[in-house]
Amino acid sequence: MRVPAITDPAHRALAALVAVVVLALAGVAGLAAIRPPSARPASAPAAEFSAGRAFEQVEAIARRPHPVGSPANDEVREHLLTTLRGLGLSPEVQDTVSIEGARLSAGAGGAGLARVRNVVARIPGTGSTGRIFLVAHYDSAQVAPGGNDDAAGTSTILEVARALLAGPRPRNDVVLVLTDGEEACVCGAKAFVDQHPLARDGGVVLNIEARGSSGPAIMFETSAGNGGLVGAYAHAARPVGTSFAVEIYRLMPNDTDFTPFRESGFAGMNSAYIDGAAVYHAPTDVPAAMNRDSLQHHGDNTLAVTRELAGRDLATLKDTDGGDATYFPVPGLLVRHPGSLVWPIAVLALVAVAALAWAARRRELITTRRALVAGALALAPIVLAPVLAQALWLFLATIRPAYAGMPIDPYQPGLYRLAVILMSAAVVLAWFALLRRRLGPAALAIAGLAWLAVLGLVLAAVVPGGSYLAAVPALAGALTGLVAVLTRGWVPVLAVALGGAVATVILLPTVIMLFPALGLGLGAAGAFLTVLLGLALVPALDLIHPRAGGQRGLEALRSRRRGALPALVAAVAALACAVAGLAVDRFDAEHPALTHLMYALDADNGTARWVSAESRVQGWTGQFVHGDPHRVDDTLPSFGPEQVRTGDAPAANLPAPQLTVESDTRTGESRALVLRLKPQRPARLVTLHVAAGTQVESATVGGRPMPAREPIDGAWAWGFIFHAPPADGIEIKLTVRGTGQVKFRAMDGSDGLTELPGFRPRPPAIGVVGSHTSELLGVAKTYTF
Secondary structure, three states, X not given: OOOOOOOOHHHHHHHHHHHHHHHHHHHHHHHHOOOOOOOOOOOOOOOOOOHHHHHHHHHHHOOOOOOOOOHHHHHHHHHHHHHHHHOOOOOEEEEEEEEOOOOOHHHHOOEEEEEEEXXXXXXXXXXXXXXXXXXXXXXXXXXXXXXXXXXXXHHHHHHHHHHHXXXXXXXXXXXXXXXXXXXXXXXXXXXXHHHOHHHXXXXXXXXXXXXXXXXXXXXXXXXXXXXXXXXXXXXXXXXXXXXXXXXXXXXXXXXOOHHHHHHOOOEEEEEEEOEOHHHOOOOOOOHHHOOHHHHHHHHHHHHHHHHHHHOOOHHHOOOOOOOOEEEEEEOOEEEEEEHHHHHHHHHHHHHHHHHHHHHHHXXXXXXXXXXXXXXXXXXXXXXHHHHHHHHHHHHHHHHOHHHHHOOOOOOOOHHHHHHHHHHHHHHHHHHHHHHHHHHOHHHHHHHHHHHHHHHHHHHHHHOHHHOHHXXXXXXXXXXXXXXXXHOOOOHHHHHHHHHHHHHHHHHHHHHHHHHHHHOHHHHHHHHHHHHHHHHHOHHHHHHHOOOOOOOOHHHHHHHHHHHHHHHHHHHHHHHHHXXXXXXXXXXXXXXXXXXXXXXXXXXXXXXXXXXXXXOOOOOOHHHOOEEEEEOOOOOOHHHOOOOEEEEEEOOOOOOOOEEEEEEEEEEOOEEEEEEEEEOOOOOOEEEEEEEOOOOEEEEEEOOEEOOOOOOOOOOEEXXXXXXXXXXXXXXXXXXXXXXXXXXXXXXXXXXXXHHOOOOOOOOOOEEEOOOOOOOOEEEEEEEEO
């Protein structure tokens, strides 16, 4: 917004300095709001959370991969039991079979089941009004030690329990639920919710996760009607959470242990740190990869919120209007308001922008035509910056094909993220420099605020928890813009700077959090929010931007060139960051390129294949697989419709899983079969599918009724995947339509890929991707009864 009263060059330079200082301080404050606290040593007071003490648990838990059912997982469970008993608690092991079909049904050809062993302990309250459940999973992915995912959550709960017991006993019961089988099928949490007596009356759940190795602990998911919960979370030591994240996560297909609790009616919140996701589920997820400040943040917040909830009347926690709160972090606190205010704020923002436009036109700062043209052209940076961000990632992935195999981000994505931000800034600066003289700074400022206000209304309709990202900066910018238009002297300068500061404090932390949440593959989202911030800063930008005033001819040309200089500098800096990122982020033994390979043996004919799910086959994997992606459900029905590449492999001498009939009863038009599926070698999973065309009327697997399911499109239909199968096999009861023969396909999967004939060791700079089928050795056989 032009401030006409300040025309003296010295005064204008001072005004620019004031704006820069205010915005810089706002940026520092915004980043400070999402910065984890420093890790406390093991010598910290007993009633406090200590990352130093918790990290000792991390090292004990994450010595090696420990997937559900493995001997290593048995060792971890015994360590947990010993630790809890040492705290004076009486832990129990919930040993059961559980089913959770949502996680794997779409892509892996059947419902997921597992034999799980949850560790459960209760800290009794002095006058309990309900139960608080602290939940984390202690199993790891099959190739990952799980130093972060989820030794971070498990160690946090152990240290929080120790701190709670070191102080006054809580009023409410606190139940520690260390689940098993989360990585396989979220089966441990499902087992606790469905089968454990402590879960019958519901309660409040705090689930603690990690999907990376660093960053702030973000509260990213809640149950519905979260007003009371968010009020409790505001008492966290450093609350970092945004209702926008909750809205986005609800649209995603992801599951954690929180999912079964939420779907069963528990209230609760889900937290995780998510940066450094290159180690996610990979062998590099070791304790040394963990940022202990992130662990401290998890612990501080969990302990503070648990203590807050432990003293409340939990029966009244849900006594809200039933709606969700809108909230976001600012330095030192969590700003929040009821969801019922989302629409009023969004509408008020639009009205305020309209009032600003009217006042600016009355002061002859804009014309209707210029305002409309500026509004139309403001779409250019909104569209162009995200497109350029995606183009940058495609360029990087072309230069480094191995980036396509990374789970979320490269190992060191910081310079790439900065490149996206600088590129977006360059687009906004160039747009402003090109149009400032033609349309006027006031028209451009009002156009940017207008688009923010419109977006606030759109978000209010689609994702209400995210409306504040656009509506509040638009409202602040419009109100301070009105002050700037209607006053004189230094008041407009301070008003414009204040409006930009509000936008910076709100939007900058979200930009920073969004990059690790979605990854550089969706860098367009970060670019989009960066542009919104840039549009909100246009009034302040005009204070800083060089002016040509009434100059003519050569001097005016030189001034315009000076005006374009910031955009050029930002563009060059963006390119420099991208190039520097390529130089810094290299693959080596500590940061290997991630590959996927498994082995499938068809025991019916003795043929074997290498199988890889890499979207772009890397050099090492290319030794084993070739050709175009295709389905392998004819051999491996557990893969369902997944597209993979294959290559011929030497046949190993491996026994197939055994499927036997224990009972066969024909009644009318149906046939009731009791089968037993038993692996003949150590296996971490087994699968069973029936041939397409066979109608399964009812099924029970491992004593658990199976849900009705749509048939899989392919050679095989109804089926399941069972993780951690018992040594004596799995009992399956089926009732099928018809009395004719039924064809089954049984498969088991184990470790041992590197011991197979024909396997070539990976070089030091080549690693293993954290896939659920990485390094799987599968043997399949067909049975007909």
